[in-house]
Amino acid sequence: DAGITQSPRHKVTETGTPVTLRCHQTENHRYMYWYRQDPGHGLRLIHYSYGVKDTDKGEVSDGYSVSRSKTEDFLLTLESATSSQTSVYFCAISEWMHGTGEAFFGQGTRLTVV
């Protein structure tokens, strides 16, 4: 299994509080992604990173920020959590070389905003 650890695995938080989810990898992969999964919507890209301090927005980035200060860690922050951000969050890593590659996923973080 690819070395990806998401923490925490479960979290309940109150509306309006900031929340940070962590994705840690031991594979030294360049690319890291944050997705949210909701019934009927599949996996939607929030933000992704293509290197240390290099990040870009995905399809559903409003209300989220990310940081990548070192290769192994990619942090997702909900600046002020809302009930619509209740979801399962997945981190993925990949290394695309010569036009080939794949993404490996973490186990997910279930976030509930009450």
Added chain:
Amino acid sequence: GQQLNQSPQSMFIQEGEDVSMNCTSSSIFNTWLWYKQDPGEGPVLLIALYKAGELTSNGRLTAQFGITRKDSFLNISASIPSDVGIYFCAGHYNQGGKLIFGQGTELSVKP
């Protein structure tokens, strides 16, 4: 933003039947990937496609990268109960590394 349209959204089939699902996009991709997700787990790669027109098999699974680079399909032959799960297509852009997913196809197999 870019979207992948995956269909069907769900399928209820009898064990032994063949299954087909597909993804279409308004954008051109460099890579198509197909994943399967079991309950409570992260998605796991089934098949990767890197060239337009490529047809690749993995056991009972067969996938193709459309010639226009805007679509892909996945076939499962002779389905078995352990095929139950959610199947996702994903498209990757070489430039920038963006990877986006379809809405998923939830497969149920009746023994």
